[in-house]
Amino acid sequence: MRHLFFDLDRTLWHHERNHEVFFNQLHSEMGWGGGPAEWARTYLAINDRLWDHIQEHNLGVDYVRARRFPLLFREMGLEYPAAREAAALGARCESLLKERLPDLGMGYDGVGEAFQTLRQRGFRLHILTNGVELPQRRKIAALGLEPYVDVVMTSDVAGCYKPAPGIFAAALKAAGVSAPSSWMVGDSVLRDVLGGQGVGMRTAWFRAEDALPPDAVAQPDFEFGDWRAFPDLLESALRGH
Ligand SMILES: [Mg+2]
Incomplete structure (x- = not known):
């Protein structure tokens, strides 16, 4: 056998295609500027970088989850008066991602x-x-x-x-x-x-x-x-x- x-x-x-579907929806719900494809591409680059780090050092995924959206907001130029506002929106995006992304089946x-x-x-x-x-x-x-x-x-x-x-x-x-x-x-x-x-x-x-x-x-x-x-x-x- x-x-x-x-x-x-x-x-x-298909990592890229499923993320594009997720970011199309998230982008329109959040009313972000720029194109959704750019948000998805930027997110994936950040996510890959963070995953390389945790795989290299055998860390848990919480390290990635706490950082990827706040880093994305910064890289995409979203401005916040307080850091905790970015953290709160990051947590909201994380929970939407957890809820939706794994059920996408491309x-x-x-x-x-x-x-x-x-x-x-x-x-x-x-x-x-x-x-x-x-x-x-x-x-x-x-x-x-x-x-x-x-x-x-x-x-x-x-x-x-x-x-x-x-x-x-x-x-x-x-x-x-x-x-x-x-x-x-x-x-x-x-x-x-x-x-x-x-x-x-x-x-x-x-x-x-x-x-x-x-x-x-x-x-x-x-x-x-x-x-x-x-x-x-x-x-x-x-x-x-
Ligand atoms: Mg693989």
Whole structure:
């Protein structure tokens, strides 16, 4: 039995598109100036920076949640007479984001069909993601992938972030499988490809057309940019081994 572990954000769940949808709505409700796309882009850059920091230093997500909106307001030039006003609006935006964002279900083209095909071919499918347990599970449900997925392992539950070996070990243990018969599939060379290789898994690198620049250099077993091609590429990589 072959086991596949998939990253979630920017691999299955379309991070940028879902944030655009959320920010379109938030921007019009708040009556902010500028375009919503610029707010979303600026937010994502700040959020990515803060996430890099907590992943590097193994800090909790509260660090990110306390800072990302106040930093966004500052960068977008919103003026407040008192710092506590920015903090209050930040908290309001945080709670709207928590309420709405994880239920948005824009995925990369072909993800649902690929999961269906892989299950039909006898693979066991799992999610291995840096993120908070409940929102990550809501994203999986919003994508319609819940029926195909067995184990969900988050950094929240594991207590460490990919590429730390501990989170991979926790996921493999939960699935009851050894590393050599498992694959890690994801968009991050650092966290998914090098992380998976570090514990002896085989790896596939998802490189979408609109992907971020690579965050490290490594040699995965194969790379792909279209989910519709993934099941056959995987089969041929397995045959060639
Ligand atoms: Mg990712």
